[in-house]
Amino acid sequence: MSIRTYIATLLLLAVAALILLRDGATAYDLAGRPFNPLTTRARATVLLFVGPDCPISNRYAPEIRRLADTYGSDETLFYLIYVDPNLDSKSIQQHLRAFSYDISALRDPQHTLVARAEAVTTPQAALFDRASALVYSGRIDDRYIDFGKQRPTARTHDLEAALQAVLAGLAPSISRTRSVGCYIADLKE
Amino acid sequence: MQTHSMRILFFIFILALSACQKAAQQEVAPTFSDDIAPIIFSNCVPCHRSGGPGPFPLTTYNAVSNRARQIAEVTASRYMPPWQPTAGYGSFIGERRLTDHQIALIQQWAQHNAPAGDLTQLPSLPQFTQGWQLGTPGLVVEMDEPYILPAEGADQFRNFVLPIPIDSARYIEAVEFRTDQATVIHHAVLMFDRSGAARKHDAREAGPGFDGMVFGEAQGPDGHFLGWTPGKQPYRDPSLAWQLAPGTDLVVQLHMLPSGRPENVSVRVGFYYAEGPPERTPALLRLGRKDIDIPAGEDHYTLRDEFTLPVEVHVAGIYPHAHYLGKQMAVYADLPDGHREWLIRIDEWDFNWQDDYRYAQPVHLPRGAKIVMEYAYDNSAENPFNPHDPPQRIFYGLHSSNEMGDMTLQVVPRNNSDLKTLQQHYARKWITQEIQGYETMLLEAPNHAEHHHTLAMLYLRVRQISQARTHFEACLNLRPDYAEARVNYAIALSAAGQTDKVIEQLLQAVAHRPDYADAHFNLAMALYQTGESEAAKVHFTSAARLRPERAEAIRSHMERLQLH
Numbered sequence: 140m141s142i143r144t145y146i147a148t149l150l151l152l153a154v155a156a157l158i159l160l161r162d163g164a165t166a167y168d169l170a171g172r173p174f175n176p177l178t179t180r181a182r183a184t185v186l187l188f189v190g191p192d193c194p195i196s197n198r199y200a201p202e203i204r205r206l207a208d209t210y211g212s213d214e215t216l217f218y219l220i221y222v223d224p225n226l227d228s229k230s231i232q233q234h235l236r237a238f239s240y241d242i243s244a245l246r247d248p249q250h251t252l253v254a255r256a257e258a259v260t261t262p263q264a265a266l267f268d269r270a271s272a273l274v275y276s277g278r279i280d281d282r283y284i285d286f287g288k289q290r291p292t293a294r295t296h297d298l299e300a301a302l303q304a305v306l307a308g309l310a311p312s313i314s315r316t317r318s319v320g321c322y323i324a325d326l327k328e
Numbered sequence: 329m330q331t332h333s334m335r336i337l338f339f340i341f342i343l344a345l346s347a348c349q350k351a352a353q354q355e356v357a358p359t360f361s362d363d364i365a366p367i368i369f370s371n372c373v374p375c376h377r378s379g380g381p382g383p384f385p386l387t388t389y390n391a392v393s394n395r396a397r398q399i400a401e402v403t404a405s406r407y408m409p410p411w412q413p414t415a416g417y418g419s420f421i422g423e424r425r426l427t428d429h430q431i432a433l434i435q436q437w438a439q440h441n442a443p444a445g446d447l448t449q450l451p452s453l454p455q456f457t458q459g460w461q462l463g464t465p466g467l468v469v470e471m472d473e474p475y476i477l478p479a480e481g482a483d484q485f486r487n488f489v490l491p492i493p494i495d496s497a498r499y500i501e502a503v504e505f506r507t508d509q510a511t512v513i514h515h516a517v518l519m520f521d522r523s524g525a526a527r528k529h530d531a532r533e534a535g536p537g538f539d540g541m542v543f544g545e546a547q548g549p550d551g552h553f554l555g556w557t558p559g560k561q562p563y564r565d566p567s568l569a570w571q572l573a574p575g576t577d578l579v580v581q582l583h584m585l586p587s588g589r590p591e592n593v594s595v596r597v598g599f600y601y602a603e604g605p606p607e608r609t610p611a612l613l614r615l616g617r618k619d620i621d622i623p624a625g626e627d628h629y630t631l632r633d634e635f636t637l638p639v640e641v642h643v644a645g646i647y648p649h650a651h652y653l654g655k656q657m658a659v660y661a662d663l664p665d666g667h668r669e670w671l672i673r674i675d676e677w678d679f680n681w682q683d684d685y686r687y688a689q690p691v692h693l694p695r696g697a698k699i700v701m702e703y704a705y706d707n708s709a710e711n712p713f714n715p716h717d718p719p720q721r722i723f724y725g726l727h728s729s730n731e732m733g734d735m736t737l738q739v740v741p742r743n744n745s746d747l748k749t750l751q752q753h754y755a756r757k758w759i760t761q762e763i764q765g766y767e768t769m770l771l772e773a774p775n776h777a778e779h780h781h782t783l784a785m786l787y788l789r790v791r792q793i794s795q796a797r798t799h800f801e802a803c804l805n806l807r808p809d810y811a812e813a814r815v816n817y818a819i820a821l822s823a824a825g826q827t828d829k830v831i832e833q834l835l836q837a838v839a840h841r842p843d844y845a846d847a848h849f850n851l852a853m854a855l856y857q858t859g860e861s862e863a864a865k866v867h868f869t870s871a872a873r874l875r876p877e878r879a880e881a882i883r884s885h886m887e888r889l890q891l892h
Contacts, residue, residue, distance in 0.1 A: 200479065202480070260892075286402050290713070290717075291652075292482065325393060325399065325442075326394050
């Protein structure tokens with residue numbers, strides 16, 4: 140092995156390690172298999188962080204379903220991310236049924252996806268592009284201003300706007316917004 | 329050299345100091361077992377427990393520590409526990425308020441990562457009565473089928489009509505409201521309807537109940553307001569019992585918030601019978617205005633009303649009311665001796681947590697006390713609750729998209745003679761205000777036939793006949809088939825001695841609504857007075873046929889008039 144090949148191999152390995160580190164975000168599907176939703180190389184990947192005992196998170200179920208119905212495809216993937224480490228697959232399945240979700244659900248007990256998506260609360264949305272770069276993280280829309288303070292209807296649909304930008308090959312005009320809901324960091328095993 | 333060693337000494341001192349501070353901080357870091365559980369268990373758990381109206385339980389260390397930051401935030405902003413009145417402006421039963429010290433402890437605890445402490449030393453959880461809080465009610469009415477609240481959408485206001493199956497009048501000393509869906513019900517108001525209008529309204533809409541914030545004919549029981557909010561404890565007061573008559577329908581208005589999935593909502597109401605009539609009869613004093621006219625974008629519109637008491641009273645409760653533009657409320661009484669007695673102050677009104685409040689001790693107000701209410705409204709785009717985007721000019725109305733400014737006091741006069749004096753004085757104030765209110769509402773809706781009719785009737789009561797005529801005519805031009813208005817117009821014309829026009833109005837009323845018994849009866853009377861006995865007989869007979877329960881009375885009336 141020439142020194143050049145050696146260096147090239149090392150570099151490659153380093154890049155691979157970096158990618159792995161960056162996208163080593165491991166979650167689990169409901170059968171308990173590790174699954175990283177950020178390795179699919181889809182055009183757009185939407186992670187929706189939810190909590191079954193968070194009222195604001197639940198109130199967004201119809202809006203989340205609407206977005207998934209409207210935009211979901213082989214190239215635009217939607218995942219519900221359950222962040223409470225104490226929640227088992229059975230409870231998640233019950234929650235999916237109760238709120239009529241037809242979206243792939245993942246568990247993120249170590250909060251690796253939470254960290255990768257810069258998620259702070261449930262509900263919160265994170266949008267990744269084909270290169271798995273986080274292009275939007277924040278609220279779904281601006282209906283909630285604070286705990287107990289909500290508008291009759293949303294004025295801005297932030298996630299939808301970001302998604303439309305990415306699908307048009309553009310960068311979202313707003314990449315970060317503050318979400319209102321239940322704090323993920325409080326959740327412990 | 330000396331300076332150098334001084335520096336070292338100083339450095340060591342600083343190090344020691346910071347170490348001490350750290351140790352001290354660790355020492356004072358509150359723990360769940362010692363500091364936080366007592367606060368949470370007595371202030372939050374009454375609602376946040378399994379089966380309680382709170383959306384999640386806070387009964388264990390894990391449940392509470394998993395929401396530490398959220399709890400720190402909502403207690404610091406005083407969003408929780410939900411209690412709107414400002415401390416020091418009236419003292420109420422069931423106050424839910426944390427002290428500044430308690431709030432600070434929760435902050436520190438959350439900042440220190442929610443330490444558990446010794447969980448074997450936890451205080452015991454409070455015990456709660458299951459089922460009816462006041463014991464088994466004498467009568468329970470409930471919805472026969474649940475209402476399905478849709479998964480999404482804006483807040484819903486819906487009225488459910490529940491017949492009350494009693495054969496004779498009963499006195500009621502307490503009412504308890506129960507639901508298993510307290511997490512989606514923000515607020516309930518209980519009203520009573522003896523006219524049958526609510527029942528008819530209910531029949532017109534599919535599914536249980538009918539939409540809207542308008543009750544129609546339904547009213548609170550005499551001298552009482554009956555509201556429910558999650559966590560509110562029912563109370564029993566035999567001294568102020570009220571009468572429930574047979575044939576009354578209970579109308580329960582629910583303010584509901586969709587939860588994200590369809591919810592089956594049902595409610596039960598328990599009535600507790602009193603042994604006999606009350607010692608004293610309370611009265612409701614409603615201050616407020618209907619001449620509300622808030623410009624679009626106005627962020628501080630003020631509304632003021634006042635009433636001077638003609639007799640001394642004790643104030644038992646208060647029900648302040650505004651909708652989504654309401655911002656601040658202040659209600660006080662200026663006493664003849666110059667002292668100001670505060671009745672309530674709310675610095676950050678939140679319609680979603682509206683409630684009625686009972687005083688810990690009834691507030692004595694002497695004769696001559698001037699009761700004042702001052703409300704402020706925010707109709708700017710900055711108000712997140714603003715139902716209009718962009719903001720619009722807003723008038724009075726019962727819908728959540730309109731605005732209201734009411735404040736109702738439950739007052740107990742010393743005796744029935746005082747009650748009468750109070751009612752007379754209050755009626756004068758009320759009618760003046762109503763006239764101003766409807767005049768303003770007609771600015772918004774000049775073609776509102778019902779408003780013209782109401783205003784005509786109000787002018788009639790204060791004997792301003794020409795204004796009354798103007799509004800009757802405006803009303804009937806807009807809605808020629810408005811038979812009730814025609815009958816009332818005919819009565820007004822008759823009082824003014826214009827008999828010829830009376831018959832014309834009544835003929836039109838029965839032409840538009842042939843099944844309107846009262847119109848036939850009044851027409852018969854008018855025809856008889858002009859000597860048209862045969863025609864009078866026809867309409868008396870129609871009235872008797874349409875109102876079988878009054879047929880006997882009508883027939884004996886005809887006999888007296890010698891119409892056979």
